[in-house]
Amino acid sequence: MTLPRRVRLVLLGAVAPLLAGFLALAASPALQGPSIDSLYWLRERLHGPRPAPDPSPVVVVGIDEETYRRPPFAGTPQALWGPRLGTVLGAILDGGAAAIGLDLVHPTSVETLIPGFERDYLLTLRRGGKEGRLVLAKVQHQSDPLMPYRGYMIAAGVNNVRSVNLVEDPDGVLRRVPLTLTVSGSDGQPKAEPGMAVEVASRALKAPLERAADGAVSLGGYRPPGGEGNRLLVNHATAPGAIPTYSLADLFACAEAGKADYFAKHFKGKAVMVGTVLDVEDRKLSSNRWVTKPEGLNLPDRCALPVMSDLYVAGRTRDSIPGVYIHAAAISNLMARDALSEVGKPAVAALVLLLAGLAALVTLAARPPLAAACLILLLAGWSGVAVEVFQAGLVLPYLQAALAAVLVFPLALGFRFAVLDRDQRRIRNAFKLYLPGSLIDDMIASGQSPSLGGEERDLSILFCDIAGFTKMSEGMEPEALVTVLNRYFTVMTDIIEAHGGFVDKYIGDAVLAVFGAPYAIDNHARAAVAAALAMRQAMADDPTLLATSSGRGSNRIGIATGPALIGNIGSPRRFNYTVMGDTVNLASRLEGANKYYNTALMVSGETVRHHGDPEAFRSLDIVQVVGRSEPVEVFEPLSDARRADPEDCAQRAAYAAALGHWRAGRFEAASSGFRALVAGDGAALAMLHKAEKRAGHPAEPDWAGVTALTDK
Known part of the structure; x- marks a missing residue:
């Protein structure tokens, strides 16, 4: 069923x-x-770049390219920077920083080789650790963690060391920061320990990290959305320079100059992250990788040294950021309570x-x-x-x-x-070779079969016939001739349909096409003319079309615009969706008239008026076709190449002048004008013959320049 x-x-x-x-x-x-x-x-x-909280609760002290280039850091191994780093940390502590996190792991020290060299640095670490405002970094590996030099840990306090591990997602992108990590306790049992970002935020807020029975953590009443594994999904601020960044070199010079006010202004109450900010080292892909900004923008006010020239490449963006910014963004989220x-x-x-x-x-x-x-x-x-x-x-x-x-x-x-759609396809397949697709769509949508009836509409009719068909087909087997015609009809039909028309019928070697029905198009006359030009161009582009051993055929096209009857015409048992009327007959006559004027394309004056661009045509003549009492002005459509050709433009102007003489009854002047053009213009040759026959005779009183065509 x-x-x-x-x-x-x-x-x-x-x-x-x-x-x-x-x-x-x-x-x-x-x-x-x-x-x-x-x-x-x-x-x-x-929404544009997301700004950071104002003021930013966290800042970064960057060991940047400038630090490596400026004295006293330039040319000095980083292992010997401890005293200078201590000078800066001491000034930041004096300035009232709420907490400092060092995103640096120094597992060795020159103190073992040069006793007393890092005494001041160790005292600064001791002070920061004792005050609960300094956190050193370690990196948790598969087994044993990479720890800071033992002397640093003793100075700062072993309880002031936290992991800076960042866990990548499976695609290698850092989007989350661990709130807690599982480490081995003093008793060898695993325990949960806050990560660097949580520890720094906790100390800056002076709020302990609390852990609920379900394992979730909270900080100062804020329960960070840690998700699976208590990993904070970082909500990066993406405005340029969102996290204020200070160069270690400038801060050292500032501290040496004793500018304590600068440190109080920029660091008081802040969470401070100290880390590497370089082009190649410790750069990470993060979730803001597609909206990163050029570096070096919106830097805070300098203290002692101007920004080095040629430090940043203008406009350069990269899809990675220094890892210290990920920690800083997580700290900002925890303090501002705006994590994702x-x-x-x-x-x-x-x-x-x-x-x-x-x-x-x-x-x-x-x-x-x-x-x-x-x-x-x-x-x-x-x-x-x-x-x-x-x-x-x-x-x-x-x-x-x-x-x-x-x-x-x-x-x-x-x-x-x-x-x-099986039933719809059955209907479509039954009628697709006889009715236009748009009419079948209407029939399917309405659920009704086609019925007899029609309407009068303003249409453009294209009639195309093969010139030289008899010669072309001489001596050909019927099967071979059908193959040639079918290929030609396929190309012509494709062009007509591509321009919004549909093929009403094939009449022997002729094609009758309609533009403007069943559905109206913006300008059916323009579409018909464009199709005709494309059909002629297809013949020029493919010399094998209509080519046989007996010769090659060509096509002639006539276009007429005006009212026509279109609809389902026939008997209740057999009918066609077709067009009929005077406009159809005129299109057929204009196609035939091409041979009198040695042209391939001819359109009626009504087509030109509907087309809307008179410069796209040249007037050929006024003719009276067989079976029609009213004369019609006929035109030749121009391709874009002809319109742009200065020589062709000049010839058309000369033809128009000669045609004006003809219509005015000045036959000698018309003959002279057309004679000068016959070398390259078949229409001029046809007009010359007519003008020469009347040369020497005055024009009749009712002369209107109309040529009566006697053949169809």
């Missing part, structure tokens, strides 16, 4: 989203990271299925082109919603839901093609 179409439609509307949603959810872990990165990019496009939060798995599944269901609805409710446009609008709307929610700090499954919606489209279309 075959299910009704409506029931099958409902089943498809349920099955396609479920299948697409299942596939999208299966890919969700791999898509979540790029989804977050995409939201950063979209947020930047819609991800929706839970049930919400992810619900949103994916919702978007897949909406995509199925628009796919099944409209024809494929309109459904595709609606799908694009749906995805644009989803992007807008996801970005606005992201702006508020919540991450939706952006790419997962978008993928589900995109997958629904081919799934639903495939089912429609295989099952739902």
